[in-house]
Amino acid sequence: MSKSNYRGRFAPTPSGLLHAGSLATALASWLDAKAARGIWLIRIEDIDLPRVVTGADQAILQQLALFGMTSDEPVVFQSQRQNSYKEQLEKLHLQGLTYPCNCSRKEITHHIQRQNGSNLPTQGLIYPGTCRTITPWIDPSELNHCRLAIRVRLPRDDQHQLLRQTVGDFVVRRADQIISYQLAVVTDDAQQGITHVVRGADLLDNVARQVWLQQVLHLPVVNYLHIPLVLSPQSEKLSKQTMAPAIWPPNPLATLQFLYSAASHLGIQIPNRNIQTVPEWLQSAILAWPDRQPPCAITF
Ligand code: GLU
Numbered sequence: 001m002s003k004s005n006y007r008g009r010f011a012p013t014p015s016g017l018l019h020a021g022s023l024a025t026a027l028a029s030w031l032d033a034k035a036a037r038g039i040w041l042i043r044i045e046d047i048d049l050p051r052v053v054t055g056a057d058q059a060i061l062q063q064l065a066l067f068g069m070t071s072d073e074p075v076v077f078q079s080q081r082q083n084s085y086k087e088q089l090e091k092l093h094l095q096g097l098t099y100p101c102n103c104s105r106k107e108i109t110h111h112i113q114r115q116n117g118s119n120l121p122t123q124g125l126i127y128p129g130t131c132r133t134i135t136p137w138i139d140p141s142e143l144n145h146c147r148l149a150i151r152v153r154l155p156r157d158d159q160h161q162l163l164r165q166t167v168g169d170f171v172v173r174r175a176d177q178i179i180s181y182q183l184a185v186v187t188d189d190a191q192q193g194i195t196h197v198v199r200g201a202d203l204l205d206n207v208a209r210q211v212w213l214q215q216v217l218h219l220p221v222v223n224y225l226h227i228p229l230v231l232s233p234q235s236e237k238l239s240k241q242t243m244a245p246a247i248w249p250p251n252p253l254a255t256l257q258f259l260y261s262a263a264s265h266l267g268i269q270i271p272n273r274n275i276q277t278v279p280e281w282l283q284s285a286i287l288a289w290p291d292r293q294p295p296c297a298i299t300f
Contacts, residue, residue, distance in 0.1 A: 005195060006036040006038025006195055007039045007192065008036075008038060008039070008195070008196045009189070010025070010029045010040070010043075010064075010199075011042075011045050011185070011199070012042075012044065013046070013048070013052075014044055014052050015052060015053055017056060019244035019245060020238060020258070021230035021239075021244065022200075023063075023247055023258060023262050025198070025200050026064060027069070027259070027266065027285075028225075030282075031285055031286060032225065032289065033198075035286050035289040036196075038195075039073065041072060041075075042071035043075070043076045043078065044061075044076070044079075045184070045185075046077055046078055047078040047081075047179060048178055048181070057077070061075065066278075067255065067259060068279055068282050076188065076192065078184055082179070084187050084188075085184055085187050086143075086144060088183060088186075088187045089143065089150065089172060090140050092183075092217065093138075093140055093143055093150075096153070098150050099131060100148035100151075101131040101149045101169075102148045103127075103130050103131060108127060109125060115128065126166065127169050127170070129169055132153060147175060148175055149171045153169055154168070154170075154212070162208070167209060172213075186210050186219060190214070190219035194222055195223060196222065197223070197225070198226075199225075200227060200229050201229050202229055210222075227266065232244070252277070259282075263285055268289060270284045270288055
């Protein structure tokens with residue numbers, strides 16, 4: 001039974017199975033919720049179908065369950081929430097905050113090179129706003145059929161100036177009509193009443209975009225905690241691309257060992273007593289969590 005208003009979530013993309021890095025993230029978000037006597041939810045972020053690996057969603061749920069982590073409410077699948085995303089997109093559009101864009105990546109690169117005398121900015125491609133004034137207004141009823149990407153129009157001169165300079169007008173719906181991660185996440189976090197997001201530091205630079213969307217859509221702003229990533233021996237982020245192995249502990253002892261490694265990454269000291277089962281281990285970890293934040297935790 002929840003004793004607080006805390007609602008947290010773990011939101012894996014089923015593009016591969018859980019590896020040591022995603023286990024540490026799941027554990028941090030679970031512990032933060034449980035230490036606050038809150039609710040913890042799992043949301044499967046399967047909106048980007050081309051990235052989804054068939055069966056990975058169910059496998060991830062099984063992996064989490066092996067480590068004692070199950071959703072306190074039915075698991076939500078982004079692929080089933082298209083109507084909510086379309087509603088939020090329309091809200092942005094009706095405020096005049098979106099415009100269609102038909103620039104390819106190549107065209108954006110050329111445009112920036114022309115502006116900067118062939119140098120590309122080190123922080124990546126910041127969309128220069130080429131289509132801001134040239135693409136015509138689309139009627140809201142046609143928004144869903146529009147075959148162009150839809151970008152947001154960031155304000156020029158207010159507290160969001162940094163966002164405009166460092167990210168640029170970003171895409172909220174892709175040309176293949178898939179809603180962007182940014183818009184889907186703020187829609188889901190709001191509809192699921194999420195108050196706290198604990199996730200990997202690789203997502204830190206998304207926060208400003210998400211807070212901006214929460215503000216213009218009049219959604220509650222969430223508390224964010226970003227935990228350090230687990231790196232490979234080559235100091236690369238563990239991921240499918242870096243061939244991070246999926247974790248399938250062969251026996252209960254191995255399960256506990258995976259949990260101990262994840263806890264050590266998070267900087268939690270589990271008191272040294274004879275722990276035999278996953279639920280016992282998790283109870284000790286909850287007690288170890290409250291006065292503890294991950295090393296170098298980056299809060300926003
Ligand atoms: N689906 C994202 C991932 O697997 C996490 C998104 C989030 O926590 O906001 O990296």
